[in-house]
Amino acid sequence: MTSQRRVVAEVLDGEHVHLTADEVHARAVAKLPEISRATVYNTLGELVSLGEVLEVATDKRAKRYDPNAHQPHHHLVCARCGAIRDVHPTGNPLADLPDSERFGFTVSDVEVTYRGVCPNCAGG
Amino acid sequence: MTSQRRVVAEVLDGEHVHLTADEVHARAVAKLPEISRATVYNTLGELVSLGEVLEVATDKRAKRYDPNAHQPHHHLVCARCGAIRDVHPTGNPLADLPDSERFGFTVSDVEVTYRGVCPNCAGG
DNA sequence: GATTGACTTGGACTGAGTCCAATGTAGGAT
DNA sequence: ATCCTACATTGGACTCAGTCCAAGTCAATC
Known part of the structure; x- marks a missing residue:
């Protein structure tokens, strides 16, 4: 190193x-x-x-x-200013994808991005 | 036009x-x-x-x-060849984000991307 | 001290997308 | 049908993020 x-x-x-x-x-x-x-x-x-x-x-x-790679999490992004927060939704979206919707893929990963407006941008 | x-x-x-x-x-x-x-x-x-x-x-x-904008859906992407399929998971990921994880944001939208390997790429 | 191989550097290059001034055109007004 | 004008289109220059590469540097080894 x-x-x-x-x-x-x-x-x-x-x-x-x-x-x-x-x-x-x-x-x-x-x-x-x-x-x-x-x-x-x-x-x-x-x-x-x-x-x-x-x-x-x-x-x-x-x-x-x-750098927060070891704890699985998703992201919440402000559509106006681009601010990003780590979030931890309940439930497992992988389980929500039925076999009939997998088209033979080996699905290994899922990425969830929530979008909205942060309190700063909404307040102003 | x-x-x-x-x-x-x-x-x-x-x-x-x-x-x-x-x-x-x-x-x-x-x-x-x-x-x-x-x-x-x-x-x-x-x-x-x-x-x-x-x-x-x-x-x-x-x-x-x-162009498939009128039916809500998410995407399944092959990590090797980039092929994309529209998918329709069960459940509503918006409902899976508790208030305590919203940090005051007005959350309006969620985007889910599944990743995996398509049958073509796996088979070859 | 010379050799070696990996790491670093900086600059050129690429790909995707934006911007802008000049030009073209659709379609309403006459 | 012709004219006008606002809007759409064009092409080229530009930006921004990222990649590539040849040359230079460095540390460890012989």
Whole structure:
């Protein structure tokens, strides 16, 4: 493990962060001025492969990186400001997909994104 | 309504299509050779605003446009080849999000994406 | 101290999408 | 039928996120 990778891992440390790659890069630069974007992308890619970090694509702009990979959860996104909260719905959506709706697929994963308006945006 | 818009609407006609904007453009060009990409994007954007077509962002590449907007449904995506099927799970995931997990948001919508491997990719 | 191989760098490149000024056109007014 | 005008279309430049690659760096090994 190199100093660059350590810095990227440190940036992602913390529970409720959902940073874009560029935001990760910006924060990494603050700690290690000459780290490059390419290295940040490489390291994020490795962390994702290792299962340490999740990619979330809640908006259609940049992917976000979610360090809370070990507790399964879904996301609630504000349609106005883009704020993201981790949420834990009851029930298991995988169980809600009957065999007749699986078309022979081996279904392994489900991703749920709730959309709405956050109190800040609603209040203003 | 102009001929360009008619052509875009025609391309999207059909139940189980999930085309990217470029694919829509390619098919539109086959019917109306000089239609531009910008017009295809404009028209798709309007159809989305009108609620006639849904944007789906199942992979991290191009958005796809789903003309099946009037029957609520979710998507099942093959992790290998990207094939997309419309699915209709039982249950209502909105009801599965308790108030305590809404953080004051006004939640209006939920999007569920199942991932797995399709029979083609599994068999090969 | 030289070799090695993995890691990093920066810049060029790609793909998807947006923006904008110039041009074209549908369809109502005359 | 012709004219007008507001709106639609065009194409090209631009942005943004991300990938690729050749060259450079570094640490551990021989």
